[in-house]
Amino acid sequence: MRILLTILLSLVTIFGFGQQVNAPDPKTFTLNTAGQDGSGFSLSGFNTSSTLLCAVGLPSTVAGTTFYFTTTTGVTASSGYTMSGNKTRISFTGTQANINAVLASMKINTGSTTGNVNISVSATINPTGYFYNPNNGHFYRPISTGANFANAITLSSQQTFKGQTGYLVTITSNDEDLFIFNNVPQSNIWFAADDRTTEARWVISAGPEAGTLLRIGNASGTNQQNVYNNWANGEPNDWGGNEDAAVTKWGGGFQWNDLSVANVNAYVVEFGTWTNPDDQTFTEFYSNSVIHSNGPTLTNMFNFNFGSNITETNFSAKLNKRNDATSQWVSAGNFVGLNGVGRVILTSQLDTAKVYTTAIQATTQNDMTAYSTADIGKIYKMTITGAQGGGWGTDIYTNDSYIPAMAVHAGVITIGQTKEVYIQIVEGLNDYPASTRNGITTMAWGAWGLSYKFVSEPSSYRALTAAGQVEWCVLYDYDASNQRYRVGIDKREFTGTNVSSNSVTRLKLFDLWDGPVTFKSDDGTWAEYWINTSTQFNFAGSSFASSIRQGNGFWGLSAEFSFAVNGAYKQHKLVMNDYDSVQLKTLYGSIVTVSDVYLAFKELSNGGIMGNQSGNEFGYGIQFKNADVNDDNIFNEADCFALLQDLTGAKNLVSSYKLENTMKIILDSTYATIGKSNWQQFPSYLGKEYPFALSDGKINYTYNLAVTWKGDVNLSHSATPPSNGITTMSANFGMKTQTTLPTAYTISEIKGDSLIAYIKFNPNMNEIVGTQFRVNYDNTTLKYTGTYFKTTGSPINFGTDKGSYINLGSINTSGELLDGSTEYRLVFKLNKQIPNSLGLLSISSNEAVNVKGASVQIKIQ
């Protein structure tokens, strides 16, 4: 057995089993930001001593995105690549450990365009003589010995590699053309394009794209739209009447030409028929990918505002956002705390403190080579004089292009004119096209690491606050003698914005001020400015007054607001965090009480007796929804019975005490439309989530959400619907307004081995039909044995042991009144002999319900 295990272990070590490429979870990158964490890919299961080929690419990725590695130890870039610098693709070789170290150091640079950032990583045992293109997942084998065109097609189709049949390379994109150009040293390389069948009708003649029309006509012909062509100027020309096949890298340049099919040229065999690397079916080849988002970012402020008379703080919430690419909810790191219960006003407002700045002053320079990728996005201003000179690109120029000439080329200045211009550092491109403009001719160039472009004078930068940070802006009391305000801005406002405190010239503070400021000081934590104004701000009159707090000698703006960076166009949802079920059970016990049960019975008897009808007691449709506790869209005696069972402890209203079983979150405008006649048309709304969307480009949002509860028939802990002329939007506790309260007298004494507790109830002229008391007890000393009821009439009496408290009381669902002879006698057995019972019992809540269904507080005397 031991020998067998040893052999198996050796096989695993030698050959490797379970090889795979592991991909990270999707995440969101920030636009125009270099060096973002792209780690998370790793290889596993490969023979640790084997040399592996690893390819990394960005297929179908938004323009402007590149990646680079900060660690390249122990790996060798494949032919045509270098490990350093920003990339859109690369392949390299090394051991599994070395490759994993490289992958772990991956950094992503993003551009200014929104879209997906698709990162694909593939790995296999390094096949000598083959090149892998990570952007389409194909292998290419250059054949330097050459062949005529017909043989090149035939010989290519006779080759197999990793389970795939080869074909003469097809060139269907600039990217693929460049790949061949960079990796095959020979010139004049056959590829599968010819007009052998019909002169001047150029088609792809091999591979998965065989038959695709490229071009009709020779030199004066027309390329097919959306089909890649790269003919040299004046080509194809069918020189001598016998040039019927195409070569790339003609004469060593990056262009095509038509040549005689009899020529012997190098060619390339391509393997792979798919367009997405993830679809590859090579044997012993492993790949994986992740689609990150590169969404625009807005700094959203969500204001969770609860009514002042909401006292419960028994659950919290978080704000989740969704990755549109994967439809997965992303919760890590992006949430806003929320406490309370009742009506939620959810709003988001942007730019409550807006920071404006000017461009960065730079000395006049010939080019922008002094700057790096870390400066991408920054705008520099400098005074230059237009002149002749060289450069590469059009509109976007390589950073070593001569600025005075490129400014002329871009049209922002004329030759000899001296002017202040604004130059923004932007990411490098793969292709800088040549052109002639305004008398300046620029040259073409391939991939380059950094670029610049001319921009208009910037009007503003908005300061962004990083996730979780608190935005602070303090406005001190008005200095009347100097007619100015002193304002301090938390330096965290400047995070990631390339804004320096002394370059801020304008401020927007809510609707109080939007104008110039003078820089005063910067102590590293606060940047301070003067606002010179002869008019004092009207804080009370501000539409943001509720968000402005007056401190001791200063006004705090947007205090207590947390921020999160969210993808603006993505769907979000408000999720109430699961709360501790014990405490939720306690809270729920105070939500569904005797008055809810009685009110349900009363509604049923006063008109709704036949079920599914509206009676006289419920004022709002939501009361029917809450009373319909079995969620069958019919309110009838079954619901009343279930409520009664919950009250008396016979059966709980919910299977388990979770928010999704008890709570409802409803858009306030919807909540208002739930009427007595149409409540069945609405869903049950049970759940702890509310999804909503933020639109790209929109900066202000308000979501008013109503919170209500299953079984909360009298809406004691729910939002009051804002319809039917009722305008109060706070939770309704208003029914507890009796002037002469019912009373109860309690006393307990030890008798032998028992503790007897009495509760004597007096309705005090109130028409009481039900009572409910919660009597807590120390279950380490006492054991509940029962309650003896003394009541007149025929109420339903209940005394349910909940483990650490007794829920007891009476209810006359028929409307018969309880009188002053009502008495409850609770009996507990003592677990040990004790001299007294002080503190072993306590009454923590109580409630009565009158004949009208209103909740009435009991005064315990």
Added chain:
Amino acid sequence: MKWIKIILLCCVVSIISCRKFDEMPTPPKVEDIFSVKELSVSDGQDIKFSLQADGIYTLTLTDNTTEQVVMREKIVGKIGVNSLKMWTKSLQSKYLYLSLEDESGKQIGKTLLLIN
């Protein structure tokens, strides 16, 4: 054998020397809880008060915020110092008034309890 005894003696001395002798002394007990206006109590704590006569008395716990009675207990009091137990596990409030009344309902003492 003699050496073993010496070693054991050294060990005992070492252990004793490691004991913490600088603990804070326990504060003196309040002899009459109604002699102070406010008192911190914990579960199972003894409370004492003095009575002028034997008889039936009631102890009442009242919530300081809601002024609701949460418990009332009838006890048999004796002349002189009476010692009772105080439990706190069932109590939901942090601050409670404890009052003592005689058989005629006359209040003899009252103090604010801070429940730990």
